[in-house]
Amino acid sequence: MKLWSPTQILEWDLITCRTEGITSIELMYRAASKWVQSFTKYYPKRFSVLVVVGPGNNGGDGLVIASLLYELGYTVKIYAVHPSVTKSDDALFYYHELVEKSKIEICYFPQSPQDVFMTLSSPSVVVDALFGIGLSRNIRGAYQEVVEWMNRIVEPIVSVDVPSGLSLRNFKKQSGSIVQATHTFTFEVPKVDFFFPENAPLIGELCTIPIGLTENGLDGETPICEYITISWITSHLIAPKRYSHKGTYGHAMIIAGSEGMMGASILACKGALSGGCGLITTHIPNSYETLIHQSVPELLVSSDESNQCFSSLPKMDGIKAIGIGPGLGQSAITQEALYLLMRKYHYPMVLDADALNILSDNPDWLIEIPGNSILTPHLKEFDRLFGTSFDTWERIEKAKRIAIFYRINILIKGKNSIIVDRYGSWSINSSGNSVLSKGGSGDVLTGLITSLIARGYRAEVALRLGVWIHGKAGDVFAAQGDNVSLNISTLPTYIGRVWELLQNSSSK
Numbered sequence: 001m002k003l004w005s006p007t008q009i010l011e012w013d014l015i016t017c018r019t020e021g022i023t024s025i026e027l028m029y030r031a032a033s034k035w036v037q038s039f040t041k042y043y044p045k046r047f048s049v050l051v052v053v054g055p056g057n058n059g060g061d062g063l064v065i066a067s068l069l070y071e072l073g074y075t076v077k078i079y080a081v082h083p084s085v086t087k088s089d090d091a092l093f094y095y096h097e098l099v100e101k102s103k104i105e106i107c108y109f110p111q112s113p114q115d116v117f118m119t120l121s122s123p124s125v126v127v128d129a130l131f132g133i134g135l136s137r138n139i140r141g142a143y144q145e146v147v148e149w150m151n152r153i154v155e156p157i158v159s160v161d162v163p164s165g166l167s168l169r170n171f172k173k174q175s176g177s178i179v180q181a182t183h184t185f186t187f188e189v190p191k192v193d194f195f196f197p198e199n200a201p202l203i204g205e206l207c208t209i210p211i212g213l214t215e216n217g218l219d220g221e222t223p224i225c226e227y228i229t230i231s232w233i234t235s236h237l238i239a240p241k242r243y244s245h246k247g248t249y250g251h252a253m254i255i256a257g258s259e260g261m262m263g264a265s266i267l268a269c270k271g272a273l274s275g276g277c278g279l280i281t282t283h284i285p286n287s288y289e290t291l292i293h294q295s296v297p298e299l300l301v302s303s304d305e306s307n308q309c310f311s312s313l314p315k316m317d318g319i320k321a322i323g324i325g326p327g328l329g330q331s332a333i334t335q336e337a338l339y340l341l342m343r344k345y346h347y348p349m350v351l352d353a354d355a356l357n358i359l360s361d362n363p364d365w366l367i368e369i370p371g372n373s374i375l376t377p378h379l380k381e382f383d384r385l386f387g388t389s390f391d392t393w394e395r396i397e398k399a400k401r402i403a404i405f406y407r408i409n410i411l412i413k414g415k416n417s418i419i420v421d422r423y424g425s426w427s428i429n430s431s432g433n434s435v436l437s438k439g440g441s442g443d444v445l446t447g448l449i450t451s452l453i454a455r456g457y458r459a460e461v462a463l464r465l466g467v468w469i470h471g472k473a474g475d476v477f478a479a480q481g482d483n484v485s486l487n488i489s490t491l492p493t494y495i496g497r498v499w500e501l502l503q504n505s506s507s508k
């Protein structure tokens, strides 16, 4: 799914009006009606409702929502901050047509919405229609007071389109107050900022409400980014060849594990096996050869000169991708070996965990990373590598500059992982949940992505596929009714279920 900027969404509204021959007033009514349909499923008539309206079209939606709920028999009050209720022509139309003609009470600033709310019978809910995608600066003054009052109300807040006050990149350096919504019912498509970790407490439960904007209305426009869902994944899968042998699907190498951390090596190798490449060689400290043979008999094993850690380069003929880092350790001899490996190897590498820690300590080695490789830091590792950022937008801009400069791809791991590729395009992953927040989960992912590259996917595609499949495996596990106890060594089994699901979706 493509994610658009506020300006593009407003343009999409206009295109829809032109294509369908309707007015923006009609589109506003349609949007508000659909919104009310969703709202009533969560909050039935026994709830009384305070609708807080702002000066623009978001406030206009609020006026239509208030009158539709009133018609449905809800107890409704409106709270307006702007002295004349609204500055928008469309909203004014509905103010005269619907609100004035009804008996809905309107209360105004400087009375506090809290005081008005207290006059409603319980249970009650606040509808936040103060600002939507048109907010152009940080909220100050009366609006700020109102947002702070709303946030102190303990009952649910349901935001219309956007929690009011969220900048959506209309301006930089967000610093004003923002509504902390219980639900955000957003129109047509989620907004990019909803997926950023710093905004998670503001959005609450997200519900996207289709309002029938013209399909393909923004064709030819460049979206801000792609939200990776199953349809993107199925459209990028390479079908298995009919006649194949183990050489058909590529040869991957995993360099992972050191004394006391060989579990990381096993997990990364199992992750690689679940990615489906033809051959996997693992390079390990030589004292663990028997352990690996017994734990994962499918692997070819290359033994290091050291008994404890990675210290010498393996033979790399025919290896199409190397995954390196899980449990690797950071001894001086390992650091040296990583440096030599990056200089000598010319295909993509997937650098994770200790490989990233080593790079953080030696930032001038970044230039040695083979082109089209992948770095897979989580937030803290990213900040350690490239410095802290004010917010996710700044972090993404930084990642784009670095990715383009070094011709590498960067995965910033998190609840909604962000993928920035070497061309500067970026995506947000949609799959995954908290069962994956465990030691070893990243090791499996490193192996999986490495395997997909060896199998023949371009690195930037393998990265997106791997991240989505890994997250989806966590979702398949949680769908069984257990969102706690995933044992990471069983994760590859759930990756297998995801492949099955993908095969079924592709054949439909």
Ligand SMILES: NC(=O)C1=CN([C@@H]2O[C@H](COP(=O)(O)OP(=O)(O)OC[C@H]3O[C@@H](n4cnc5c(N)ncnc54)[C@H](OP(=O)(O)O)[C@@H]3O)[C@@H](O)[C@H]2O)[C@@H](O)CC1
Pocket: 010, 013, 014, 024, 027, 028, 029, 031, 032, 054, 055, 056, 057, 058, 059, 061, 087, 088, 130, 131, 132, 133, 134, 135, 136, 137, 138, 139, 140, 143, 160, 161, 162, 187
């Ligand atoms: N277009 C369509 O057909 C459809 C649109 N829809 C709805 O419209 C929403 C977008 O509406 P919008 O563009 O009017 O923007 P909105 O968020 O209401 O705010 C703009 C107003 O706020 C003001 N203002 C801005 N910042 C401020 C601040 N910090 N402090 C104080 N004031 C500030 C700004 O005035 P300014 O002072 O900048 O001149 C202006 O008056 C969208 O989210 C969706 O809900 C749906 O109905 C579907 C159909």
Ligand SMILES: [K+]
Pocket: 058, 128, 129, 130, 131, 132, 159, 160, 161, 162, 163, 164
């Ligand atoms: K809002």
